[in-house]
Amino acid sequence: MKKTLLATLLLAAFAAHAATPTFDPQRLSQHVKVLSSDAFEGREPHTAGETKTVDYLVEQFKAAGAQPGGDIADGKRGWTQEVPLGRFQIQGPVALTVQAGKDKLAWTQGEQMAVRASMNGKPLVDFKNAPLVFAGYGVTAPERKWDDFKGQDLKGKLAIVLINDPDFETGAGEFGGKAMTYYGRWTYKYEEMARRGALGTIIVHETAPASYGWATVKNSNTNVMYDIVRKDPAKSHAPMEAWIQRDAAADLFKRAGLDFEAAKKQAQSRDFKPLPLAGVTLSARYAVDAQVIKSRNVVALIPGSERADETIIYSGHWDHLGVGAPDAKGDKIYNGAVDNGTGMAALIELARAYAQGPAPKRSVVFLAVTAEEKGLLGSEYYAANPLYPLEKTVGVINVDALSPHGPSRNFTISGSAKLDLLDRLVAKARQRNQVYAPDPKPEAGYFFRSDHFPFAKRGVPALSFGSGEDWVAGGTAAGKAEEESYTKDRYHQPADEWNPKWPFTGMASDLELLYGLGRDLAESRDWPNWGKDSEFRVLREASAGKR
Numbered sequence: 001m002k003k004t005l006l007a008t009l010l011l012a013a014f015a016a017h018a019a020t021p022t023f024d025p026q027r028l029s030q031h032v033k034v035l036s037s038d039a040f041e042g043r044e045p046h047t048a049g050e051t052k053t054v055d056y057l058v059e060q061f062k063a064a065g066a067q068p069g070g071d072i073a074d075g076k077r078g079w080t081q082e083v084p085l086g087r088f089q090i091q092g093p094v095a096l097t098v099q100a101g102k103d104k105l106a107w108t109q110g111e112q113m114a115v116r117a118s119m120n121g122k123p124l125v126d127f128k129n130a131p132l133v134f135a136g137y138g139v140t141a142p143e144r145k146w147d148d149f150k151g152q153d154l155k156g157k158l159a160i161v162l163i164n165d166p167d168f169e170t171g172a173g174e175f176g177g178k179a180m181t182y183y184g185r186w187t188y189k190y191e192e193m194a195r196r197g198a199l200g201t202i203i204v205h206e207t208a209p210a211s212y213g214w215a216t217v218k219n220s221n222t223n224v225m226y227d228i229v230r231k232d233p234a235k236s237h238a239p240m241e242a243w244i245q246r247d248a249a250a251d252l253f254k255r256a257g258l259d260f261e262a263a264k265k266q267a268q269s270r271d272f273k274p275l276p277l278a279g280v281t282l283s284a285r286y287a288v289d290a291q292v293i294k295s296r297n298v299v300a301l302i303p304g305s306e307r308a309d310e311t312i313i314y315s316g317h318w319d320h321l322g323v324g325a326p327d328a329k330g331d332k333i334y335n336g337a338v339d340n341g342t343g344m345a346a347l348i349e350l351a352r353a354y355a356q357g358p359a360p361k362r363s364v365v366f367l368a369v370t371a372e373e374k375g376l377l378g379s380e381y382y383a384a385n386p387l388y389p390l391e392k393t394v395g396v397i398n399v400d401a402l403s404p405h406g407p408s409r410n411f412t413i414s415g416s417a418k419l420d421l422l423d424r425l426v427a428k429a430r431q432r433n434q435v436y437a438p439d440p441k442p443e444a445g446y447f448f449r450s451d452h453f454p455f456a457k458r459g460v461p462a463l464s465f466g467s468g469e470d471w472v473a474g475g476t477a478a479g480k481a482e483e484e485s486y487t488k489d490r491y492h493q494p495a496d497e498w499n500p501k502w503p504f505t506g507m508a509s510d511l512e513l514l515y516g517l518g519r520d521l522a523e524s525r526d527w528p529n530w531g532k533d534s535e536f537r538v539l540r541e542a543s544a545g546k547r
Contacts, residue, residue, distance in 0.1 A: 020516050039052065057344065066300035067301045081382060086228070088288055094284070096115070099281045100252070101255070120236075120239055123287060130283070147270075150272075152273075157198060161189050161203055165180060221242070226377055299367055306361040310392050311362060316344060338491075340400050398464040407505055408471050424517055461529060465510070
């Protein structure tokens with residue numbers, strides 16, 4: 001009798017753990033409706049819209065049954081993590097002068113070069129006749145036996161580097177062919193030159209390898225810059241960070257007796273050595289206004305019952321673009337319904353599912369981050385100042401701009417990274433008759449543009465989930481048409497508004513999949529890793545002794 005009862009209880013407990021909850025499309029719709037309403041003023045950080053957003057998220061996580069997982073005060077965790085952000089803006093003119101032999105060229109901000117407001121903590125950038133060095137793609141990749149610097153000292157010098165990876169144009173080589181690695185991303189190049197003590201980094205713009213035109217570079221780099229507040233900002237930012245038009249760069253090479261295309265060809269080989277631009281220097285002077293503003297990440301927690309110090313993180317950004325330029329209808333509020341009201345609805349309802357189910361063995365964290373639209377800053381701040389140790393973070397599942405439409409036969413992730421987390425997601429989806437559709441444009445670097453990336457670059461296995469385009473009703477024709485329409489007519493525009501016709505049934509289905517992945521990780525003792533050729537694997541393995 002006792003044995004039978006025990007067996008029944010064990011079976012019931014196993015079934016409870018194994019069961020996948022369902023998600024209510026109406027709840028999802030209501031969250032998106034509220035968060036993207038005009039009352040929230042586009043959810044821009046450091047505004048009244050932030051206050052309303054944070055209050056709503058805390059209220060809903062509480063109602064869902066989660067616990068506060070944020071900063072500790074008086075021995076107790078609160079619901080938020082304070083995120084101080086640096087705000088940097090160039091004040092007055094940007095003076096740029098090229099000296100090439102007897103020739104003196106006065107350049108214009110936004111034309112030949114797009115110079116960013118300095119984020120290294122200095123109120124004035126002022127240097128004269130700085131030497132220029134072509135450093136190829138600016139890459140140091142020990143796991144690929146690749147070093148573009150060959151001992152070159154960059155102190156007091158400006159490094160000119162190419163965008164993307166050394167094998168982008170050939171489509172084959174040490175860096176995965178067309179698919180961009182982190183070494184190809186402009187953020188890496190700025191960081192690497194700062195680590196090497198360079199006076200500045202000047203990235204050569206070309207449309208194909210950058211995946212966008214000069215107008216995008218100009219608009220994105222000559223306005224207000226934001227960054228997390230760093231203890232030593234000079235370690236992450238050289239005094240000058242800039243882009244240069246391809247033809248302007250080629251002209252500098254010519255004046256130094258070099259051929260730009262030939263030099264670029266050399267840079268595609270691991271034998272490349274830095275090339276000084278003899279007789280060519282750059283002078284610059286511009287003032288920078290720096291301020292510190294405060295924002296908040298919202299953090300909810302379902303504590304683990306056995307290994308509470310090991311965590312799985314679901315993440316997404318709560319912010320959008322606030323109030324801006326009016327559209328053709330005069331609407332100035334950038335509501336951000338899909339981007340990323342959907343992600344916030346997902347986090348709240350995932351928290352509810354975990355709270356209502358059996359306690360997970362590992363802890364599950366729901367991280368709603370600020371300032372994604374300013375450059376992944378909320379997630380960057382968390383990853384630099386983790387509330388739960390990164391070496392014991394099992395994995396990160398990011399949700400950003402999910403589909404509010406009907407179910408799809410497939411799903412995708414941002415980028416083409418190889419990692420165990422994706423293998424597990426693919427296997428879990430297969431049980432639900434869903435298939436994985438690889439990122440169709442891995443060369444565009446979308447992997448580096450979502451909130452999972454600050455974790456990835458520190459070695460934590462992380463992916464950003466994307467809804468599929470092969471709709472059950474209408475197939476890929478319907479799914480792609482909707483995606484193209486959204487990108488053209490609503491993305492980052494006031495028209496990204498809640499629609500009462502959205503069924504949210506596809507999103508509800510996708511959350512079952514993401515819950516299943518997270519729940520499996522929460523019940524296991526496994527530690528997923530990156531693929532063997534990943535630039536992030538060595539970082540993960542370096543922390544193995546702490547697990």
